[in-house]
Amino acid sequence: MIQRHPHDDLLLSYAAGSLDEGSSLIVATHLTFCAKCRMDVLVAETVGGALLDAIAPVEMGDAADVMDRLDEPAAVPSRATKETGFPRTLDPYLPDTTVAWRWFGPGLHYAELLKKGGTKVGLLRCAPGAEVPLHSHRGEELTLVLAGNYHDGESNFSYGDVQCADDTLQHRPVAHADIGCTVLIMNKGNLRPKSVVARLFVRILGM
Amino acid sequence: MNDVAAAAVPTPAQEMTTLLSGLGASRDRDDFGRLFAFYAPRVKAYLMRQGTEATVAEELAQEAMLMVWQKAALFDASKASASTWIFTIVRNLRIDALRRHRPAFDPTDPMFIPDAPPSPDYESEYAEMQDRIRAAMSELPGEQATVIRLAFFEDKPHSEIAAQLALPLGTVKSRLRLALRRMASVLEIAT
Structure with missing residues (x-):
């Protein structure tokens, strides 16, 4: 049972269509696992539908042009799926075969999926008991657990859970001692390392 | 209005x-x-x-x-x-x-976790639910209605909406959260 969900303002912007691609990737992947949040997104989309109903209509050409095209065959989007073992939301961002993991610290491997306008999304694989050095954030950070679980000193995060962090949070996540964890992680702006070791990590990671 | x-x-x-x-x-x-x-x-x-x-x-x-x-x-x-x-x-x-x-989720994804099976009269429930959501919309406090409108019409990150309203980012986010919670809560009463 998923305990931790993306904040409602993210679900709302995702439904409105204004959420950035990196955050949307975390939200869409969480929605793959979470019926509760799918319902919240539907509520927000219902708001969008109601706003559409209520807007004052503007002058629009008649239906003739569209009527002429009704017999056109519909474009069928190609949907080649990959066998990566990850949720399909990640398919467009993953290589065809194996994920190119980069070592960046004891027990830690990272694979970048998306880098756009200061936002980065990647997979982080943590061996059992591996620790991400203490850091805080200059911008938002969203972490979605895809396998295993981790503890950040205050709370435990397991399969499907999302942790939303901002510049007020300082944490040192530790992967589960027996099963480790794999997370999808999005961050905006650089991490703020709190130690020499952490600074080294950030430099290697290019965050 | x-x-x-x-x-x-x-x-x-x-x-x-x-x-x-x-x-x-x-x-x-x-x-x-x-x-x-x-x-x-x-x-x-x-x-x-x-x-x-x-x-x-x-x-x-x-x-x-x-x-x-x-x-x-x-x-x-x-x-x-x-x-x-x-x-x-x-x-x-x-x-x-x-x-x-x-990005959008794919309901045919083998990792997709489906909803609980809907009740037989779910369709009529959805129509009712829509009315409830709309009623909740009409009763939102003005400040929440404003951020909702901007979130749908302005296509801007929350930080820009906050700047436009001269409000702290946290205030904009919490108003959006309260608004969605309020509208989603009418469903919880229903079930």
Whole structure:
């Protein structure tokens, strides 16, 4: 049972269509696992539908042009799926075969999926008991657990859970001692390392 | 009356949902004409309200309506009203037109975790639920209605909405959260 969900303002912007691609990737992947949040997104989309109903209509050409095209065959989007073992939301961002993991610290491997306008999304694989050095954030950070679980000193995060962090949070996540964890992680702006070791990590990671 | 409150007033939308439900099977062009007459001018207005230039908005509205015809068989009135469904089509078309990407979950993903099975009269429950959501919209405090409107119409990150309203980012986020919680909570009472 998923305990931790993306904040409602993210679900709302995702439904409105204004959420950035990196955050949307975390939200869409969480929605793959979470019926509760799918319902919240539907509520927000219902708001969008109601706003559409209520807007004052503007002058629009008649239906003739569209009527002429009704017999056109519909474009069928190609949907080649990959066998990566990850949720399909990640398919467009993953290589065809194996994920190119980069070592960046004891027990830690990272694979970048998306880098756009200061936002980065990647997979982080943590061996059992591996620790991400203490850091805080200059911008938002969203972490979605895809396998295993981790503890950040205050709370435990397991399969499907999302942790939303901002510049007020300082944490040192530790992967589960027996099963480790794999997370999808999005961050905006650089991490703020709190130690020499952490600074080294950030430099290697290019965050 | 602000437009968030106005959106809560009942419209011919229920009738449109019935028309759209039948369209996939009937392929009735007159029914499509009626859907077009109701939605196309609203879709165009909505896109223009979001800052899309009039001629582009008109083209996108036409594309959206063509897509409504092509995808009509996929419309499921137990999951959305016509307005909600068309809203999502327009949203996605606009994002494509802007060459942006919006990842979406795939219900056929082997990792997809399905909803709990719906109750037999879920369809009528959804219609009722829509009314409740609309009622909750009309009762939102003004400050929450404002951020909701901006979130849908302005297509801006929360930080820019906050700057526009001269409010701290945290305040904008918490108003959006409160608004969605309030509207979603009417469903919890229902079940």
